[in-house]
Amino acid sequence: MAAALLTGAVAIALWVLAASRPSLWPSGCERGCANAERSPGPLRVLQLNMLHGFPRFAHLDARIDLIVDEIRRREADVVLLEEVPWTVDTGSVVSELARRTDMEHLFRRANGNRRAILFEEGDAILSRFPMRDVATTELPRGNHFFQHRIALAATLDTPWGPIRAVVTHLSGDSARVSAAQIEALRAFAGSPGYSGIVGGDFNAREDSPALVALAQQWTDVLRAANPPDTGATCCVDNLTAPPNAELQERIDYLWITDAGSSRIVEASRILVQPRRVDDGWLRASDHAGLFAVIDLGR
């Protein structure tokens, strides 16, 4: 009987330890799921921390609608997303987004665990182009036991040749953690020999030492655009606040890792203001998104 009680305690310990862990490997549909024709023009990239909203998931369905509308309106070829949730009510949000925008998709859980606590969230890549050479890594830990940070990457076979797409969500707990995670991310993104696009919520201001160092190696797309848009990307407390609620700081970025002959046609923040919905105003996320049109020059 004592052994059985001890075994029950082991089950509870297993549950606690599994409650928030990165998944063992990425999932999704890397190729063969998207059928839509892309409209002509250079590469269009969209980046957004979409806010999972655990535990209340406020306005999640309506916010998914706003994000789908934005992806469609911008005719994005590549979408890099953080905090993409799975909930009992919505199921897999990345699958929903991919289905409604007719794109290939990849997802890896960073935190939570849909089996253990009926919720999880992670990073995702949606792509109009087939994906291959999927890779992922767990970045150095921050200061929170249940918080994990990952990066997810895939090579996209585009009409201009291969592009490496990387998405991440860093913790920014301290300058030391931030520097360690950014260094690990830089090593993970590597030098594939062709252009790479890295997007994510870095949770670090651009004047932080780690970001300053990174900007010397990678091209900050929104800063390099003409005109540049280096406005704040985070965060609003009230998703239903009317327009003109102030964003506080710039912590979300899009980078090109090997610019070569690439040219940034345009780049700007998006989803900065709320949209009109039936009963007032609603923002897609507490973050602004980023959008860039990039001529790869090939």
Add this chain to the structure above:
Amino acid sequence: MTPSHAVTGLAAVCALGAAAASTIDLLQGVDPRWTVAANLFLAPPAALLAAWAWRTATYPYAVLAALGVVVAPLGAVLGDRAGSTSWWLAVEAAWWTGVAAVAWRSRPGLAALTAMAAVSALLAAAFTVLEVPEPAASAAGLRIPMTIVWATWVAVDLVLRPTPAELFTLDRSRQA
């Protein structure tokens, strides 16, 4: 090795398979095929426990313990939705309650652990029916780690104490 030992050994191996598949399902979570595999692996030990209960327990308990024969394949069919389907969780709780009752005298360790598993499934069923919000709803996920340790315990118990006589003789007098 007698046929009854072979059947018991096969059920034990399947129980270990169920524990392994449930562990991967718990850690990975995204691919419902692991849920399906775990439930399919549970079917043979569930059938063996049902046979044991049918031969040794009184009808109400035997019927409850026999529910495992239905619970495992239905869990496989439900796949990703198993953990959030209230009626299936309730039937799983009933099954485990029956197994716990049948095992109470002859296998007290298994009985205690199965009772804990039944409580976890009942909790999950109740939370699902009542639509308990997060983060309280997280407690419903405890039934998967309980399934892992329960299946492992069943495998070890069957190997250490196969008791073929209990499994293949009809003796309802042993259980109240």
